[in-house]
């Protein structure tokens with residue numbers, strides 16, 4: 283079976299995950315609406331996302347959708363159940379490189395990390411990959427290095 | 441100086457006085473990748489012990505240094521400010537420190553100065569290194585030089601917990617330095633001073 287996920291989103295009523303995918307055998311693009319059951323405003327979004335990703339009826343379709351994206355969609359659904367707007371949810375994911383994340387609470391921090399996970403998962407080398415190397419050493423040439431602008435303003439503390 | 445930082449009743453920190461035990465702490469801002477680095481280094485080996493009230497994850501590792509077996513405890517701490525009061529117990533009896541920042545977020549680099557200052561109040565002389573994580577996100581950063589820690593002669597590593605670059609190398613070298621420090625704290629200072637002199641000479645060019 284080969285389903286290629288194109289886009290994945292949410293629908294508020296009834297609470298569902300919406301998947302646009304292509305069936306590689308028929309070359310047809312289809313929409314699949316997956317109702318999210320037993321999910322309340324108190325539910326654990328990461329467990330719910332995992333349950334869905336491993337669901338026997340849906341897992342083949344969701345193979346190309348990352349766990350962190352499914353988590354984010356569940357967060358949006360839960361925010362909605364708690365009365366927050368979509369805007370609120372989206373801005374809570376946004377990464378501002380100047381924001382001091384040390385000041386966030388657990389939940390806020392988890393949202394930012396969820397966003398970071400996207401790239402992390404993309405660049406990640408898994409130990410099951412055939413070309414996996416445990417001890418990867420790369421020497422970065424010291425001579426050619428330019429001065430880093432991050433050092434410029436006040437080098438005193440450094 | 442430090443007073444007694446041994447305020448985690450669940451943990452007996454006296455064991456770190458034994459010869460074959462070292463404690464290595466991992467510091468840095470929230471979400472710089474401290475935990476991901478630990479996990480990448482330890483792979484399946486890790487059996488972390490979570491002490492969530494202290495925002496602390498403890499990873500136990502067995503290393504072989506110069507033919508001797510050493511039990512290494514890695515203290516993976518949380519960057520969140522509300523755990524500030526826990527910091528003294530992190531520093532307590534530590535033999536080496538890994539300071540991490542995120543190459544995508546300048547603020548985490550700037551904050552190294554605060555982490556370092558606090559560390560030195562409690563542990564004035566333990567070996568310490570600076571780790572630039574997430575280089576997979578933008579390989580161009582490896583062409584820049586980051587000067588934090590240069591003056592103090594601290595080793596610097598470009599790493600990625602995602603693709604594994606230099607993670608194992610960095611941890612192995614830090615374990616070695618922790619063991620060296622433990623065996624001979626004062627010699628270690630001399631070494632740093634020498635290293636520093638060499639570095640200073642170099643920078644005269």
Ligand SMILES: Nc1nc2c(ncn2[C@@H]2O[C@H](COP(=O)(O)OP(=O)(O)OP(=O)(O)O)[C@@H](O)[C@H]2O)c(=O)[nH]1
Nearest residue numbers: 398399402470471472473474475476519600601602
């Ligand atoms: N691209 C990329 N992302 C990374 C890398 N390491 C960590 N991340 C991302 O950064 C996020 C935070 O990493 P953590 O290991 O949880 O950070 P931490 O320093 O332990 O954070 P606290 O424990 O909250 O202080 C992860 O969820 C990943 O998505 C890396 O090498 N490359």
Ligand SMILES: [Mg+2]
Nearest residue numbers: 474475517518
């Ligand atoms: Mg962590």
